Amino acid sequence: VSLVRPGADDLERAAEAALRPRRLEEFVGQRVVRDQLSLVLEAALGRGRAPDHVLLSGPPGLGKTTLAMIIAAELGASLRVTSGPAIQHAGDLAAVLSSLEEGEVLFLDEIHRLARPAEELLYVAMEDFRVDVVVGKGAGASAIPLSLPPFTVVGATTRAGLLPAPLRDRFGFTGHLDFYSDDELERVLVRSAGLLGAPLEAAAAAEIASRSRGTPRIANRLLRRVRDWAQVRGDGRMSLDAARAALEVYEVDARGLDRLDRSVLDALCRRFGGGPVGLTTLAVAVGEEPETVETVAEPFLVREGLVGRTPRGRVALPAAWEHLGLVPPSAGGT
Ligand code: ADP
Secondary structure, three states, X not given: OOOOOOOOOHHHHHHHHHOOOOOHHHXXXXXXXXXXXXXXHHHHHHHOOOOOOEEEEOOOOOOHHHHHHHHHHHHOOOEEEEEHHHOOOHHHHHHHHHOOOOOOEEEEEOHHHOOHHHHHHHHHHHHHOEEEEEEOOXXXXXXXXXXXXOOEEEEEEOOHHHOOHHHHHOOOEEEEOOOOOHHHHHHHHHHHHXXXXXXXXXXXXXXXXXXXXXOHHHHHHHHHHHHHHXXXXXXXXXXXXXXXXXXXXXXXXXXXXXXXXXXXXHHHHHHOOOOOEOHHHHHHHHOOOHHHHHHHHHHHHHHOOOEEEEOOEEEEOHHHHHHOOOOOHHHOOO
16 A cells, blocks of 8 residues: 555554544645535524535545535534445445435545446435335336435545536535645644654744645644654654655655655656556556545645646646656757
């Protein structure tokens, strides 16, 4: 398992859970989404009603799950968690929906990966608070409408653009999470170090923040690795030197790129001459699923001005060549 990628094992997940902010005011950054959400929640509480359904979009590790938990906590409601890939059949979703209690929050992670029949069932449930339970089989089958108590769906997706319009329209509020600034990540790190009871020097916090790809999940993971290094090889203090040494061990470079990021750049520049190259071809070249390249590596590479997306495929921008210490073809030949 690569250090800075999602799909963490159970230990990582437990470590992550311990660092999750529990209330909206503890949630660092994302001011716009936080303000909007706090209005939605306060209004719903004032009316004594379940709030509109909420859709959260953005790259992995930016706080979608955390926000879903916070929404439930702020409402004083319980949270049910499932995900698009976990629901194989519409019947699975019908079972979850029909067991919801009044006011509960249903977190649907990776909602863009719901199968079509489940998606259709979800529209109806979200809009009319009704689910049709199918009884019997074949010609004798009939659908019995079951009405549901009011509840709130919090959907999360790494790719809002992939959501069919009818589903997107069922959400009264959509919040888009963006990458965090280095300052915000420093605040996340200081908070986490406090919770871990591990002293973190300011210069080390700044160094880790600048290499965390704008992502709190990565910042927290790197923090734990720096803590390991400080404990095993250092004097226990997370100093700038400890941070640099640890990040070198884990192959996180000065820009925060990890091995997957670098192999994407490397393939783009060295194997495909800077592109354009299609996503699938690129993914095969680095031995990953296209979805991983597209949702995990690419958003950050694009934001950093290293990779460009064109109608004909991905291209390496001048900064990519520079980062690898290569000369871009067009700039050569003098
Ligand atoms: P996502 O669901 O978008 O993949 P998560 O909500 O699981 O991301 O967040 C990953 C980790 O990052 C969490 O464990 C949490 O501790 C931390 N985190 C995310 N957003 C914030 C934030 N705004 N402030 C503090 N910590 C955060």
